[in-house]
Structures are given as structure tokens and as C-alpha cells.
Amino acid sequence: MNADKRRFGIVLSAFICVYLRLLSFGLAAQEIRYEASHVSMGSEYQIVVYGPNRAVLAEACEQAFAEIDRLDDLLSNYKPQSELSRVNATAAKGPVKVTPEFFDFLRVSDEFRRQTFGAFDITLGRGRLSLDTRNSTVEFTTPEVKLDPGGIGKGLAVDHAIDILKAAGIKRALVSAGMSTINAIGTPPGEDQGWKITIRSPKSKDIAAATVYLKDNSLSTSATYEKGRHIIDPRTKKPPENGVEAVSSMAITGTESDAITKCFFVLGRQGASAFLRAHPSDRALVCDPECSWVK
Amino acid sequence: MSNAISRREFNKRAAAVAAAFGLSNFDIPELFPTVHAASEPVKWAMIGTGTRALDLLRPLSTNTGGQCVALCDIYPPNLERAAKTIGGSPTHYDDYRKVLERKDVEAVMIVTPLDRHAFMTLDALSAGKHVFCEKTMVFKEQEIAALREAVAAHPKQVFQVGLQRRYSEIYHMGMQMIRRGALGRVTHCYAHWNRNSDWRRPVADAKLERLINWRMYKEYSGGLMAELGSHQMDIAGWAFQADPRSVIGTGGIDYWKDGREVYDNVSVIFEYPEGQKAVFTSMLNNQHYEFGEHLCGDGGTMELTLAGPSGTGTFWVEPKAKATAAAGKAKEQWWAGATVSASATQKGMPIFPDEIGEDMPFMDRERAFGRRWLAQRGWYEVTEPKNPVGTQFEHFFMCIREGKHPLSDINVGASDAEAVVYANQAMDENRRVFWPKYRDQKG
Ligand SMILES: NC(=O)c1ccc[n+]([C@@H]2O[C@H](COP(=O)([O-])OP(=O)(O)OC[C@H]3O[C@@H](n4cnc5c(N)ncnc54)[C@H](O)[C@@H]3O)[C@@H](O)[C@H]2O)c1
Numbered sequence: 083m084n085a086d087k088r089r090f091g092i093v094l095s096a097f098i099c100v101y102l103r104l105l106s107f108g109l110a111a112q113e114i115r116y117e118a119s120h121v122s123m124g125s126e127y128q129i130v131v132y133g134p135n136r137a138v139l140a141e142a143c144e145q146a147f148a149e150i151d152r153l154d155d156l157l158s159n160y161k162p163q164s165e166l167s168r169v170n171a172t173a174a175k176g177p178v179k180v181t182p183e184f185f186d187f188l189r190v191s192d193e194f195r196r197q198t199f200g201a202f203d204i205t206l207g208r209g210r211l212s213l214d215t216r217n218s219t220v221e222f223t224t225p226e227v228k229l230d231p232g233g234i235g236k237g238l239a240v241d242h243a244i245d246i247l248k249a250a251g252i253k254r255a256l257v258s259a260g261m262s263t264i265n266a267i268g269t270p271p272g273e274d275q276g277w278k279i280t281i282r283s284p285k286s287k288d289i290a291a292a293t294v295y296l297k298d299n300s301l302s303t304s305a306t307y308e309k310g311r312h313i314i315d316p317r318t319k320k321p322p323e324n325g326v327e328a329v330s331s332m333a334i335t336g337t338e339s340d341a342i343t344k345c346f347f348v349l350g351r352q353g354a355s356a357f358l359r360a361h362p363s364d365r366a367l368v369c370d371p372e373c374s375w376v377k
Numbered sequence: 378m379s380n381a382i383s384r385r386e387f388n389k390r391a392a393a394v395a396a397a398f399g400l401s402n403f404d405i406p407e408l409f410p411t412v413h414a415a416s417e418p419v420k421w422a423m424i425g426t427g428t429r430a431l432d433l434l435r436p437l438s439t440n441t442g443g444q445c446v447a448l449c450d451i452y453p454p455n456l457e458r459a460a461k462t463i464g465g466s467p468t469h470y471d472d473y474r475k476v477l478e479r480k481d482v483e484a485v486m487i488v489t490p491l492d493r494h495a496f497m498t499l500d501a502l503s504a505g506k507h508v509f510c511e512k513t514m515v516f517k518e519q520e521i522a523a524l525r526e527a528v529a530a531h532p533k534q535v536f537q538v539g540l541q542r543r544y545s546e547i548y549h550m551g552m553q554m555i556r557r558g559a560l561g562r563v564t565h566c567y568a569h570w571n572r573n574s575d576w577r578r579p580v581a582d583a584k585l586e587r588l589i590n591w592r593m594y595k596e597y598s599g600g601l602m603a604e605l606g607s608h609q610m611d612i613a614g615w616a617f618q619a620d621p622r623s624v625i626g627t628g629g630i631d632y633w634k635d636g637r638e639v640y641d642n643v644s645v646i647f648e649y650p651e652g653q654k655a656v657f658t659s660m661l662n663n664q665h666y667e668f669g670e671h672l673c674g675d676g677g678t679m680e681l682t683l684a685g686p687s688g689t690g691t692f693w694v695e696p697k698a699k700a701t702a703a704a705g706k707a708k709e710q711w712w713a714g715a716t717v718s719a720s721a722t723q724k725g726m727p728i729f730p731d732e733i734g735e736d737m738p739f740m741d742r743e744r745a746f747g748r749r750w751l752a753q754r755g756w757y758e759v760t761e762p763k764n765p766v767g768t769q770f771e772h773f774f775m776c777i778r779e780g781k782h783p784l785s786d787i788n789v790g791a792s793d794a795e796a797v798v799y800a801n802q803a804m805d806e807n808r809r810v811f812w813p814k815y816r817d818q819k820g
Binding site for chain 1: 696697698699700701702703704706708709710711712713714715716
């Protein structure tokens, strides 16, 4: 009797196991690809996410876009009411108290300036920021200083979006800020190498300069083909004369890939090479004008 | 036919637009005549030669597909003015029946106040004439039925309604884009037509008030709905490819309380069989948003208007989330590059009735590309290459010569008139009015 019961129990649990396996199999087969876009900071942001539940995916994308809009309100130099505009208007007259988030943004930007010996500079070389951590204030050392978020604004926005998607439990996602900064979580289903990204050649938007795979990292691109020579060397206050037409860099975060891309545009191939020796996990494709990976 | 373009050339232009939107095989109906150098011009007469007549006579004066042989009006000053505009030596009449008696008159254009459209059209059809009738075709339910019957009884005669948007390249492009899914599922048409004027004309002699200001009186006029809304309800019907199911609305004489009988502002909502809505609003005390139609779908928005010198069309893509099964999907394929500013897409894409052909002279091609580039940045507006008010007569004469069926035919005219009639009923009687075939099953 007892043995019978036990046998029944074993058979039952075996059935349950198989049933659960089948169930989870069924769910996995129903994975959904969700793609959405949104215009913010003058660019079209695109998000692709994978997961079993459409409502969860849609909600996560909405929240990510809302976060990008919120950052735009914080960092825009076109919106007079943004925190950045407020600082630009007043920080030359004395210390301005800023939100912890904005203070962090300034600290990270200043850190990049130091690491790149001024090749990346959110003030575009017009002066220094005096940051007071204890009081969370910022002061400009000269009245000429104006913060320009262009160097890392999009990278930061993409990173925040990625954080929100991760918090929603999403394991496969790609966020693109108008193609110029792309950050990815995991891989697309069945593509273990990662998200395949073709970097366009400066010569034409239909010609590939290189192909890379993103997997928990980020790619940023700057070039002269869209807006002309819009990047200024903060050290000379002029467009650099190093023949660089396009730079694409890979780093873990969008903020970093965005910043080093701007920086390599200024430093050129040799400067990039020196920087990368100290940062072995990053990579860069420089087109000056021939495109090749920096050794 | 000096300024007419051939059908071949037109279709080529259409193909260029199609290519710009990644579409193929546009099929735009025959707007323009095939040029028959040998064919005799159509002998025509115009009945009612007031304000609108002048807009029609100007392009007609250079249209060699027809020849004006008679003008008719009961108000001599208007007749004089019209005669000067068209030139030549048309005979003058004050009784339209005399015009219809003339054997050599092949076609008549009826450009009188709205209450006269029905009986004049019926008489003209009986007299064997081809008829161009200004919009709104008619403004009473029983007139619509009578005209349908008469047109059906005279199948060899062309009957065309003066809804000129049906002869606009931009509108045709827009409708083709809709058919090809550029807007996705089209759910709404927002139409507005606003003016800043009392809508009255000066009257020298009080006896002439009702003749000159016929628009103010219900005996002759369907008010803003007929005079302005009819153009736009035609567009809603064209886009949705359906007649409405019902209409609600409200209107009032709230601003110009000067003894007029028709509303000086109206707001109406038409409901279509699949739940689509067409909203029409009109006022006479503010013209900031002059006139135009916005067609909205889940895939995009299109603004079409003949406002300005000759109209524009603009298209915006709707950001749209797409959920698809991951299983069996294509591989992820993304491009990276310097940011393309989104401002171009935010400003909208102009709808181009503009050809860029391989065989174009180099400079023309460069210019065309230049225009396209400027337009995409919102610095240049793409406009209709030809005024559809004139084009509609090239089409009219072609239909007569070649035995073809006009684009704005009795069905188009009747659907449009129904929208006017029922919207006015809804406002006057303060209730929801159903189209006849839905009256038994409302709800
Ligand atoms: N398609 C369009 O965009 C457009 C624009 C404006 C007007 N319209 C239409 O054109 C028509 C005329 O409008 P309008 O602004 O020219 O009006 P109007 O009052 O300026 O002109 C009407 C003319 O008809 C004449 N008339 C009246 N009764 C007549 C009769 N029995 N026999 C001969 N002539 C007669 C009048 O004397 C007048 O000259 C209306 O139906 C109107 O809706 C169409």
C-alpha cells in the first residue's frame, strides 16, 4: 500500500516535472520582440526589448522614454528652465546649489576632462568648474564658461534608459539615440555573439565601415558628415586638424563611449591609441579618412 | 493645351513620389487629357457669373479644350465683369432656359446660388447638355434623389461636381499614400475652415440683399456646412472610402447677430461605419488656422490643404510600438552613425508631386534635389504644380470628348450633399441624424 503510494507520488511528480518543462518551454517559445521610438533631445530614440509579457515590455519602454525626457529637462541648453541653463546663467556670479544628480553629472564630466587631459571638456575649454562636494555647489572660475551637454548628454540618457529596462527585469534590449549612441543588454535570442551593429562609412550611409557586436556594452559615433566640423578642440577652441572624419568607440557605458568618442575626434588616432592603452576594455574605430581600429 | 502635362508625364511624377516613400506602382487616375490636336473645342456656357465664376473663367480663358459661347446672369454688372474675364464674344442671356435651347451649346457650367443648382441641372440634363455643377451639388434630401435619377437617365452626358480637390495632385498623392498604408489604420479626419469676416457682401440697393447675400438665408443656402464644410467632408469620405453612419453637431448665430439665418459657427462630428470620426469646425471671427484637413492613422498623420497660393501636403510618421513574436524573427540588424537630427521628421515630410528623372537636364535635376532638400528642412514648401480649379475643366472637357467618367461624379456629389444635409439637420433639430440605411438599426 505504502509502496504503491510512493510509486504514485513518483509518477505524479515526474508528470508535474514534464508538465512544468513543457509549460516553460511553451512560454519561452512565446517570447515577444517589442520595438518603440520616441523623439527627445532632437534625436529619435529607439528601444527594442525581448520578453514574455507585452505589457511589461511596453511599460518599461514608456518609463525609459519618460526618463530620457526628464534628463532633457535637466540638461538641455535650449530649455531656459533646465537646471543646466540655470547654472549657466548664474554660476559665474558665485556658487550655485544644484541637485545631487546634477552635481554627479558635473563630477563625472570633470573626471573625464582630467582623464583626457582636457580633450574632453564640458566647458569647451572656456574655464574651470569649482565643485564643492560638501555643499553640492558649482561655481565657474571665469565668466566665459558655459556648460555644453552635447558631449555626453545622449550617452547618459541611453545609460539611464538601460538602467530602467534592467530594473524591469529585461534581459535582452537595445537602446539607440538616433544611431549615435547605442547600448545593449544581453543578446537577441539565438544570436549569442550579441547585437550586430554596422557602422556606416563617412563616405555614404549605405556603405559599411565595420561591423561590431554589442553585448552589455555601448557604441558611440561622431562624424563630420551630418553636421560638418562641429566638434571643437577645447584646448585650441578650433576644429581639430588631424584629418579625422568619423570616430566610433566602444565602452561599457554610453556616457563613457560618448565622451571618449568626442575626445578621440580631438586627439586623433595617436592620442586615441595612447588613451586606449590605459583603458584596455575600450575600443575605437577612427576614420582619418580611412577607417580602421586603433591599435 | 500649352500648360497641360501628359498623362505619361504625370504618372512618371507619381512614380517619383512613390519611390521617395518606398512605394511602387502608383495608380493616379486620369486627371489630364490626352492631347488631341485635331479635336474640336467643347462649346460651353456658364450660368451664374458671380464671384466664383471669375475664379473659373480665368483658367478657362486659356483652356483651348473648350470655347465659351454664352454667359447667363440675372444681375447685369456681374455678367459684364464675367464677359471681360473670359474674352471672346459669348452671347449674353438673363434666362438660363434660353441658353439650354441653343443647339450648339454642348455643356453648361452652373455657378449660381445653391438653391438653383437642382432645377438648373435637371433642366440642362433634359436638354441634352453635359453639366458641370458647382459644389455643393444640392442641399435637400429629395433633390439628391432627383439628381441621381436624372444623371442615371442620361448616361451619355457628363455630370461633374465642382469639388476641385479631386483634381489636385497633392490630394491624389495623399490618398494613394493612405491606400498603401502610410497612415496605417486611418481613424480621424480633423477639418477646419475659418475666416475673419462677416461673410457678407456689400449691397448697393436693399432690393438686392437676398440675391447678393443669398448665403445668409436658409431658403438659398446651407450655411458654412455647404459653403466650406462640403469640400472637406468630401476629403473625409475619400480617405475613409465610406459614407458616414451618423452625425451630431451644434451651431449658432453667436457673433454676427445681424439678421442672418445661417449659423456663424458650426462644430459637427461625423461617425463612419468602422468608428472613424470626421470633425468639422468653422467660425467667422478668427482665421489664424485658416483651412485644411488632418488625416490621422495609427501609422502617421497627413495634412492636406489648398490654402496658400496653391496648397501643400505634409506627412509625419507616427512613432509606433511594434510587438511581434520573437520566434522566427529576422536577425537583429542595426546601423550606427552620427546622429541625424530628428527635426526633419518632426517638421514633417512634404508630399512631392515632383519628378526627378534620369533623363532630366542636369540643372533641372539639381534644382529638384535642392528643393527636396530644402523642403525636408522645412525651409521650402512643396506646392501643387497646377491649380486644380483649372485642372477640373481640362478633365471635364476630356470626359466629354472621350466619353469618360468624371472623378467628382454624381456619387461623389451626392455623398457630399448628404453630409451637408444631415449635418444641418442635426444642428437645426439638435439630435443625432442617421444616414438612411442605418435608420432602422440605430444605436
Ligand atoms: N468650389 C469652390 O471652391 C467654390 C467657391 C466659391 C463658391 N462656390 C459655389 O459657387 C456657387 C456660386 O457662388 P458665388 O460665390 O459665385 O455666388 P455669387 O452670388 O457671387 O454669384 C452667383 C451668381 O448667380 C447669379 N444668379 C442668381 N440667380 C440666377 C439665375 N436664376 N440665373 C442666372 N444667374 C443667376 C447671381 O446674379 C450671381 O451673379 C455656389 O454654389 C458656391 O457654393 C464654389
